[in-house]
Amino acid sequence: MPEQTPHPDSVAQKRTIQVGALARVEGEGSLTLRLRDGQVEEVQLRIFEAPRYFEAFLRGRHLEEVPDITARICGICPVAYQMSSCHALERLVGIEVSGPLRDLRRLLYCGEWIESHTLHIYFLHAPDFLGYESALAMAQDRPEYAKLLRNALQLKKAGNAVISLLGGRAIHPINVRVGGFYQVPSRKELIQLGEQLKAVHEFARQTVRWAASLDFPPVEHDYEFVALRHQTEYPMNEGRLVSNRGLDIAMSAFPDHFEEYQVPYSNASQCRRKASGGQESPGAYQVGPLARWNLNWDRVPASVRQAAVETGITWPCRNPYMSIVARSLEVLYAVEEALRIIAGYELPDRSVVPYQPRAGHGAWITEAPRGILYHRYETDASGIIRQATIIPPTSQNQLQMEQDLLRIAPGLANLPEAEAALQAEKVIRNYDPCISCATHFLKLRVEGR
């Protein structure tokens, strides 16, 4: 599938490690590492996923249509796209969604974190630690794995049940709109949903212990972690954008501190931090569960913090392989947060906050399962989209993934081909990359930068 770029030259001891098609990631990408005399010459994470040009065809659509359309960017995290779209457009029209409607949105996001993270933990990531080609192979090999995966599927199903009740269906929900929802659930429906979540609560706790018991390569890197931070809550839909290196900005200032650029070998633009000096890899930063947890673990209830302490891992953690533990802690948090919201739910007096379209622009960031997701829109007075910018988490992590590969590359030089390729793939899967997301857009006014 991916063509091999010709080698530039000749005499030195050269070696190319190629992963033609990355498995157990969402979307299609390949990986090339070029070594010469044991030194890395080049790393390319190439995305050959077809571009779909969302930012282009959003132009001319009405703002009411946007959450339905942007959901289609990603089948694994459609709620994230709907949340970033709705919040950016609500900013634009000048409304704020509060009270029970705000809580329901948070509940919806809990559902997505549960299903998306559980899919990654057990089906995409676990086989790397346990030495299998897939979770299905694990289940067929050992009865205890089959049991584990049946439980994992029920946990994932509970997450999907949250999205299905609030959104109408698990993939591309139909009930989310600018200003709120088309219809809100009754207390009774939420209480039934709560029963399903209670039934998987203990397994979510077990998942944290199980994830922490895996064997991790003993590596640590000096990352810049970037995530939202809210005054009191673990961040989902609101907060300031912060990092462990002193970044602390309003989310609307994102374009002042981050920039997109293109690389010739990929259909996805990458995003990097502007002017961040004095670090190992200029411009690279990490978003996602590990970043979020490291920056916000004082914002979870004592029960979840206790589970984190019991893992024996020192937080903040800079071992990228341990992202699976951060993911499991977020699943546990999402289950408990969902139960908390359900217990306190009062039926709102309306399902949507009314608004009038107006000419203007609005930007927002929410925390998708894989990290911060930036949306910005401009509309005319009748609510027609004039411009759209969408920067998904995977294009933000892409430079960091390449940097991580550069670090391990010298150690791969003497490994057999298949083993070297596997080790490189594992580095990528730590990030749970969603290549479908990363490809389809990326708009850019590069001139002027």
Added chain:
Amino acid sequence: MTSRKPRLGVFKFASCDGCQLTVLDCEDELLDLAERVDIAYFLEAIRRPLEGEFDIALVEGSIYTPEQEEHIRDIRRRSRFLITLGACAAHGGIQALRNFTQPDEYPRVVYALPQYVESLANSRPASAYVPVDLELQGCPISKQQLLRVLAQILLGSKPHVPNHALCLDCKRRNLVCVLVAQGKPCLGPVTTTGCGVLCPSYDRGCYSCFGPAYQPNTESLARWFGRLGLASAEIQRMFHAYYSQAPGFKEEGQRHA
């Protein structure tokens, strides 16, 4: 089929991954399914190279790059029964909105350096390149329809997917008509069944993420929309969304430029 387990492959083209995720969303059935069929290729879930032939190929996504054109032909050669999953594979998907524009328009909007990006001028269905045995509609597909069709094939019967209008399902469920009673534009009268009547049961009109029903009377419905006060551009956007290239919807949208 022979006594060996049938080989199943899941293949991705230009798409959001949502339809193939539907396979992994079969939480109660997945492990049993994996006992009955050999899931021999499924890049999103299994780290295994593409090799051999397939009894059943599930194809997600539209054909949108030169590589994909080759790839779909290869999959067809390897497969006995080829089923496409969803709006993208059946009619080009939402990304086929680009088919109405000049080839260089979208790349220039989205990419600073469009020459780095490879795509064909039009997003097209698998059936534009190879014979397709069955198309499952939807954005995304229905899990129940997928499981039913797989069961029918495994039992050796001819798979069947109903294509009556969603409107009938609504009546069967005794839902109050959102179009007639509430004056909300609804594409239910021209949209094929499959979603389980989602939008009307959530108090909104259908926006047709399952595409045209059998013999859709789009012209009559568009007149209804006009009487409700929808402008031409709004009517066009309704027909030109997730199934903009499907026969009936394409022409109706073009009538309201």
